[in-house]
Amino acid sequence: MRPLLRLVGWSAALAVVLVPASRRSGPLPALGPLLDPVHGVWNAAYSAELPESSSATVPGLGDSVHVVYDDRRVPHVFASTSSDAYRALGYVVARDRLFQMETQTRATAGTLSEVAGEALVEIDVEVRRLGLAEAAKRDFEMLDRDDPQLAEALQAYADGVNAFIGDLSPGDKPFEYHLLGADPAPWAPVHTFYLLKRMGWTLAFAPVELLKERVAARVGPQAADALFPADAPIREPIVPHRGARWVGAHVPPPVFPDPGEVSSASGFPRPESPSPVLGSNSWAVAASRSASGNPILAGDPHLSLTLPSTWYEAHLVVTGEIDVYGVTLPGVPGIVIGFNRDVAWTFTNTGADVLDYYRERLDDPDAPSRYLLDGEWTPLTMRVEHFRGRDGAVIRSDTVRSTHRGPVVDVDGEAMSLRWTVLEGQNELRSLMDAAKARTVDEWLDAMSAWHAPAQNGLVAGRDGGIAVQSAGYFPLRPPGARGDSVQDGTTRASDWLGRTARFPVAKNPSQGYLASANQQPYDPDAEPDYLGADWPEPWRALTINELLRYRASHSAAELEAYQTHPTSIRARTFRASFLTVVDQMAEQGRVAPKVAEAAGMLEEWDGGYDPANERAVLFETAMEALEDGLWDELAVPGDDRRTATPREDILWLLLGQPNSPWWDDRRTPATEDRDAVVAEALTAALDELRREHGPEDGGGWAWRNFGQHNIHHLLRLPPLSRLRLSTASGPGLLNPMSGTGTHGASWRMVVELGDQMSARGTYPGGQSGNPASRGYDDRLTHWVAGELEDLRFPRTEAELRAAGLVRAKLVLTPPRP
């Protein structure tokens, strides 16, 4: 009997161990495949570095393609045809960034729950309601008819990605797939369009009308218009016009609604989320303003910083056809920002208002099937979406409804439809492919005429000496009198867009000899009064770079590189002066408290810098926060330390010139405050808070390195795979900007001098490899944190790179044997 019992006991024990070994247990994947030293997560170690020499077979190749990786792990793709080049690019990008490609595709398609489980299904629901993937599919279906050459390029790229996936043994899959217990999905050509739609969502989803409605509910529509104006009060437009202008304007006082009229939804709208710094810088100097006599272009798009990084560097060479270097988005067969032998280009986000909301009347609030349009009930288009879990079973269904304008969404309990250029036909990829082949500035501008969304300020410099900037994109043409910064009436077709505007903001070879773009309002409204958008990004970066470029006769590439991390800003100079002026005036009247004078003295010592060792920048920033807290109490949400919205700082500048404006009264106190009282209180509060929480002012606790920190999260926000608390010389309003969470910043810094030989430097926060165990995962971070760029290799041939001793690895891709 005992042997039998022993057998039963051991068998039971084996079964108990086999369950977690072979099946997922909660968040843990099956342990057997995970821990396997040959085929499991350990495999990430074996593929961490590129083999010196390797080869692979890629179906569809017309000829062999040589991919040479340089000392910075950048692949230089030498191919015979463009189709082969895109096929090879798909292969090499997948080799380094496969997980990123799939994750970002799924995030747009709303299928994250299929790999990450039910926890992410709400994100999927939100995305599918916007209809990004549906729009991508529509655009893609038109491609065979409209642009077969592009369709072929997308297919070639997909073939390359899938050839890499096909070569993977189960153990070779990237690190994150092991953690999730998932396998890579095949790549489809339409996935590229998903990624472009996602970029549109990131850069062109700014519903200013909803923001203004919420603010109007608190302080009245006139005040809302003044706090979020269509025209920036501080102007330094992209299209040059009379230099920098600071245009004062009266800010009408708040008008509070009758409490009886305030519903809980509109009266106390949800507080704003912390606003990231999403913006970008670009500037170019013409030959006349360049120290070397060669045009120079500098660009640094600011985006959410992630690991792996948003961008991937690559160089594509097809003799006689393509020779382009730059950064691509993993999943997109082309260089987005970069240069060829004749032109260099970069982008900043236009931030134009390309999204309108329409208040709809539906027949049934709970299960609507029709909407009222010109007096008739019109059927809604309905689409049922199914969401699947890891095992493929449907875990949620959702009905997405659309009017003729676009999807219907719930906004604070109201049904609104939205029309958005990002959801309409696009061919940005055609623009990028043609731009890569441009020989002159004019050819590059022509290439960008097909650009649709998101609207971008494309800055280009040519070896012929020309420079130009063009805000390319589809700008809605609204009915006369209509503007996109208020919610439109959805019950009439009279509210519908009429088409697209014919004119792009553009400037070419200006007499000032330079161009600069930092997301500011493209036109000066005095020169071009048409509505293009509202609530433009704050003007500080634009002012700073224009000042740097304006007041020196000529600039070298090294100087332009240094400007990208210039340590001070006009914002700091402006508001520091405001603080000190107010305190001086109070001192003259003998009403300065000692602590206010002490804080002002410290600000006076401050050089305006944000280097990590600086011990005064934090006082300024804390005082600015306290100042805004005292000023914008009207927008504070009761019971919450956040506000419905925070107006731009140039509105704060306007109010600093209106010391008795009712806005200065802090209604949370019994007294009636004016500007001076709020400024004094802000300085006192800042000093007290810093001493209380960070010790004495010269004890090291106030060093900016403790506050100015960038946090670069892994796509799955896993701390061991992230790089957090990176001290950088960055801050609000600087050309090297940082938001409160430190999760956004310069995603690719590049400076190109267009001489007889192109000379380029660049870097980005991360590395080429998506493998967290690789040195190439984050090897550029040191340079990025220090504000240094690296030399970019731009060889004409493989031999040129080899002769310079810069070859790190080589991959030969060949067609399958017949």
Added chain:
Amino acid sequence: MTALLLGAAGVAAGTWVGGWVALPVAGAFAGAWQGWRLRRNASTSRLRGPAATAALAGTAGWAVLLLAGTVRGPVAEVAHLAGGVLGGLPGAAFFAVTLLFAGLLAGTGGGAAGALVQLATNAAPASRQGE
């Protein structure tokens, strides 16, 4: 010792070719071998029972593979990352978890196989007596 060495070699080779399922399979072979030897030679130490032998073989087999892996890439870095992601474990603990898992799976496989051998060899004399 023979069972242990053969078991470890079987685990390593089996994992290389077929993956983690080699653990219970090779563990079972090692356990069965050791169980049969125990039946034949009662003087063999009980500490080297089928389960313990198989567990040691599993652990040794995977340890050899991990050790060999250090030549091919930054295995310690992967341990650090994976351990951090899966519960904030230090890298050394992730190594330990991996080897513990190998020992458990191979050991339980070996224990079951050893028990089966014991049952079979107990039954065989009984059936012969019945003849």
